[in-house]
Amino acid sequence: MDDQNKNLILATALSFLVILIWFVVFPPPEPTPAPEVTTGELTAPGDGLATAPTTAEAPAGSTLQVETRQETLAEAPRVEIDTPRLTGSISLLGGRIDDLSLKDYRETIDPQSPIVTLLSPVGTDSAYYALYGWAPGAGLTLDDVPGANTRWTLENGQTLGLDAPIVLAWTNDKGMTFRRTIGIDANFMFTVTQSVQNGSDMTASLAPYGVLARHGEPQDLRNFFILHEGLVAMADGKLTETDYSDMRDFAVDSREGARAEVTQVAENGWIGFTDHFWMTTLIPEPGSPFKSVAKYDEARDIYQAEAVLPTQTVAAGQSTTVTTMLFAGAKEWETLREYERSGIQNFVDSIDWGWFFFLTKPIFWLLHNIHALIGNMGWSIIGLTLIIKAILFPLAYKSYVSMAKMKELQPQMEALKEKAGDDRQKLQQGMMELYKKEKVNPAAGCLPILLQIPIFFSLYKVIFVTIELRHAPWFGPFQDLSAPDPTSIINLFGLLPNAAPEPGSLMATIFIGILPLLLGISMWVQQKLNPAPTDPTQQMIFAWMPWVFMFMLGSFASGLVVYWIANNTITFTQQYIIMRSQGYKPDVFGNIRSGFSRKAKTEKK
Secondary structure, rough: OHHHHHEEEEEEEHHHHHHHHHHHHHOOOOOOOOOOOOOOOOOOOOOOOOOOOOOOOOOOOOOOOOOOOHHHOOOOOEEEEEEOOOOEEEEOOOOOEEEEEEEEEOOOOOOOOOOOEEOOOOOOOOOOEEEEEEEEEOOHHHOOOOOOOOOEEEEOOOEEEOOEEEEEEEEOOOOOOEEEEEOOOOOEEEEEEEEEEEEOOOOOOOEEEEEEEEEEEOOOOOOOOOOOOEEEEEEEEEEEEEEHHOOOOOEEEOOOOOOEEEEEOOEEEEEEEOOOOEEEEEEEEEOOOOEEEEEEOOOEEEEEEEEEEEEEEOOOOEEEEEEEEEEEEEOHHHHHHHHHHOOOOOOOOOOOOOHHHHHHHHHHHHHHHHHHOOOOOOHHHHHHHHHHHOOOHHHHHHHHHHHHHHHHHHHHHHHHHHHHOHHHHHHHHHHHHHHHHHOHHHHHHHHHHHHHHHHHHHHHHHHHHHHHHHHOOOOOOOOOOOOOOOOHHOOOOOOOOOOOOOOOHHHHHHOOOHHHHHHHHHHHHHHHHHHHHHHHHHHHHHHHHHHHHHHHHHHHHHHHHHHHHHHHHHHHHHHHHHHHOOOOOOOOOOOOOOOOHHHHHHOOO
16 A cells, blocks of 8 residues: 555544544533523514514513422313323413423433423423414504413313314404414324404414524523534524524614514425424425515523414405414424425435435434334444445445455555665655555555544434434443443442443543444454555554554444444455455454465465
8 A cells, every 4th residue: 555545544444533532522501591581572573563562561470580390380270181292281371382202202212201391381491482472563552462371261172282282262353263272193293273263353463483592592402513502493494503603693684673684485494493303394285385484582592483474454354274284393304204205395305414415314214123123222233234234245345355455465555665765756666566466455444444434423413313213222331322331440330330430521531341342343353354564653652543543432322332432343244255255364463474475476486
C-alpha cells in the first residue's frame, strides 16, 4: 500500500476519532430546569383581517407561580380522554386538549415508573397544549368568537374514547352557535370538527384555526446536533425543521405581532413540534389550503405552531363546517406510515432521518422487519450486520484478496524501504513497479473502510432517533440498547445488583463495560490480518486505535457497540477464510505461513 492510500485511511480513521472524542468531551448538555413561567395566554392567530386579535386574556384562576398538576386540572370542568393508548382530559375552558399521557411508554425501563406525559395545562411547569378557535372578521369582535378562555358546554358524550366522540357547544350574544366535535382513533390521531350556525341577522366572516402552544423550551431538550427538536412542518412536499433557538431569531411580523414566519400551503401540509420520541402536529384536511405559521412570543416565552384556514363567510341562517386533525403521540414508524398512506403527505419524514436519509430509511426498514421476525432487537442488530456484510461481500472479497497479497509483499516492501533510504521518490517508484509486477491494487482495501463510515453513522442515527430502539431489551443486564452499556468492573459486569458509574462520567469512561471491552478486542484481532504500515508513526497510531476506540465508545448506545462487535467479528471471519483460500495461512498475530506463495516457491528454487 503506497503512502497516499495509507494516508487516506489514516486521515479517515483520525477524522472518525476526532468525532468520537467530540462526543465525549462535548456531550449533549444535561437538561436544565425551565424558568418559572407566567400564565399569560398565547398570541392568537390572525389572517390579515382588520379585527384579528393580538392577545387573549389570561385564564380565570391562573396565578403567577407554577402550580401542581392536579391543582391546575381541578380549576376548570373537564372531559376525560380514555383509549387503549392514551389517557388525559380536555378542559371546557377554551376547549383545550391540554392533559395527555401515553399509556404504552414509561419514563424509564422500570415498569413502575410513571407513564410519559405529553401535554400539560397552563399553570403547570412547561405548559404544552392544543387550542382551536375562530379569528373574527368584519362585523365580529373577540367576544363574538370562541377562543382561549371560552367556557364550553358538553353537549354530547361523556368520555372521549374509541367510537365515542364528544361535542362541545357555545352560543354568543348574537345568536351564533359554535360546536366542536372531537373524535379519536386507536392510536394518536384526534379529529376536530369546528362548525358555526349563524342564527344572527347578519353575514359573518371568520377564519378557523388550530394552535399548538409551548411555554418555554421543553425541560428534557437534548440539544444534540444529530437530533432535531423543535418546529417541524411540511408545505406542499417541502420539509422544514426549525430549532427553538432559530424561532427566537425570527423577524417581527407586523401582522402577527410577534416573531413569526408565515408559509402559504396550497394543498398538503402539516405543522407542529417534535421531541426526541414524541410529536404534536396540526393537520388540515389533505387537499385544502391553509396558512402555516411558526411564531415565538418573546414577552411570554411561548412557542406556537398555527394552522389558519381560509376565511369562511356565513350568511344569516346558514352554517359552515371545517375539519382538521391533531396528531399527539409517539413517532412510531408503522403508525406514521399508516397515516401517510391514508393521505397525510410525507408524514414519516417527521422522524429525523438526517442527511444520510437514503441509508437511514432502508437500514431502519430492514432492522424493523428483522425485529418483526426475531422479536429481539439485539439479535436483530446482529442479523442486520450479517445482511449488510453479505451485500458488501463482493467488494470485500476483492479487498481481502488484495490485503492478503499486500501482506505477503511486506518483506519486499521493507527491503525497498531500506534500499531507498531517505529517497521517497525512489521508494514510490519501486513500490509502483512491485505492485505492477505482482498485479496488486493498493487502493482495493480502502473502499470497504470508506463505505463503513456512512453505514456506521446511519445506524447510529437509527438507534438514536427511532422510538423502536428506546428501552429495547437484549438479554441479561442489557435491557436498553439505546443506552450505554450498564455493566462495569464495579458491578462485576452485571453480576452484582449495584449500578455502573453514571454514563458520561470519568468513572464510566475508565471502568468500561463488557461490550466496549469486546469491541476493543475484536478491533485488535481484526486489525492483525491487515498489512501493517511501513511508517513507524502510523504503526503506533494503528496499534493504539482499538484501545482508544474501546474507551471512546463506552458512552455510546450499546446497540451501536453490538453492531460494531458483530461487524468486526464477521469481517475477521470473512478475511481469514478468504486469505486461506488464496493460499495464505495467517494466525491471529498476523504471521503468514504460506506454503503456496510464489515467493516461497521462488526461495525453494
